Amino acid sequence: MQSTLKIAVQKSGRLYDGSMKLLKECGIEISNGNNQLRVIAANFPVEVFFLRDDDIPEYVQDAVADIGFVGENVVRESNKQTDTIEQLGFGKCRLSIAVPKSGIFQSIHDLNGKKIATSYPTILSGFLRENNITASIHEISGSVEIAPRIGLADAICDLVSSGSTLFTNELKEIETILFSEAVLISNKGLSAEKKTILDSLLFRIRSVKKARNNKYVLLNAPNDKLETICNLLPGMRSPTILPLAEPGWSSVHSVIHEADFWNVIEQLKANGAQGILIIPIEKIII
Numbered sequence: 001m002q003s004t005l006k007i008a009v010q011k012s013g014r015l016y017d018g019s020m021k022l023l024k025e026c027g028i029e030i031s032n033g034n035n036q037l038r039v040i041a042a043n044f045p046v047e048v049f050f051l052r053d054d055d056i057p058e059y060v061q062d063a064v065a066d067i068g069f070v071g072e073n074v075v076r077e078s079n080k081q082t083d084t085i086e087q088l089g090f091g092k093c094r095l096s097i098a099v100p101k102s103g104i105f106q107s108i109h110d111l112n113g114k115k116i117a118t119s120y121p122t123i124l125s126g127f128l129r130e131n132n133i134t135a136s137i138h139e140i141s142g143s144v145e146i147a148p149r150i151g152l153a154d155a156i157c158d159l160v161s162s163g164s165t166l167f168t169n170e171l172k173e174i175e176t177i178l179f180s181e182a183v184l185i186s187n188k189g190l191s192a193e194k195k196t197i198l199d200s201l202l203f204r205i206r207s208v209k210k211a212r213n214n215k216y217v218l219l220n221a222p223n224d225k226l227e228t229i230c231n232l233l234p235g236m237r238s239p240t241i242l243p244l245a246e247p248g249w250s251s252v253h254s255v256i257h258e259a260d261f262w263n264v265i266e267q268l269k270a271n272g273a274q275g276i277l278i279i280p281i282e283k284i285i286i
């Protein structure tokens with residue numbers, strides 16, 4: 001029988017949707033309609049285990065699962081022996097130290113001798129040690145942001161994405177300890193057969209990630225501005241140029257990286273490009 005790659009995914013919570021969407025975009029059909037804890041894919045040799053995110057690093061270390069999709073923050077905190085193979089591009093957040101807005105603390109050095117509440121004692125203690133700060137750590141498993149208001153701690157160290165929870169609780173961020181996103185972790189002793197399946201999955205994941213970070217652009221350019229416009233658009237190799245039926249004009253096709261997008265579009269327009277269409281890309285295979 002062909003072996004399957006066992007993937008651990010968060011059962012419910014902030015990483016569930018991103019993980020399922022990624023598998024779907026990789027063409028892997030997982031139907032979890034009955035809220036099962038283990039589902040075998042219909043068209044790819046993987047099975048998915050749905051677990052609490054905190055348990056994923058240990059299960060991957062112990063080969064209960066071969067790989068897992070989990071927050072880098074959880075991987076770092078759990079300190080298990082796994083390999084981090086790929087950043088997955090979702091579940092972005094940061095682990096930060098925050099203090100009451102109205103208080104006297106301005107920097108982490110004001111926290112010497114104070115008490116910090118967190119669910120991340122390992123990462124926090126490492127950070128305090130590196131920065132020569134002697135604060136005590138009060139470990140709590142949830143609702144960390146209310147700790148200062150109820151007199152449980154002077155500061156907190158917690159995950160932040162938009163910052164709205166901090167704002168509502170009248171806290172301000174004074175230091176970021178870690179930037180985190182979902183990552184793919186792997187067991188260290190995968191068999192050759194499982195490695196082959198993982199390579200094939202990684203090939204799909206990388207194609208999906210590249211496509212997400214790029215847009216297809218299609219525009220009409222006056223021929224006398226073609227060279228300038230093409231220099232703005234590197235494309236995968238170089239842009240594709242086709243003559244339009246209207247004399248003096250060409251149609252230009254290319255790919256733009258998300259990060260350069262608005263800047264490039266403005267320059268294209270300024271150089272006479274018209275009828276600019278931006279189209280999402282589903283996969284990029286290089």
Ligand code: ATP
Nearest residue numbers: 010013014015052053054071091092093159160161
């Ligand atoms: P579980 O029940 O599986 O233990 P949980 O309550 O510990 O879930 P979630 O709140 O669902 O965890 O968060 C899962 C992960 O989502 C976090 O570990 C982190 O990597 C990521 N994440 C992204 N943004 C945030 C945020 N603003 N707050 C908390 N986690 C975030």
Ligand code: MG
Nearest residue numbers: 052053054055
């Ligand atoms: Mg958890």
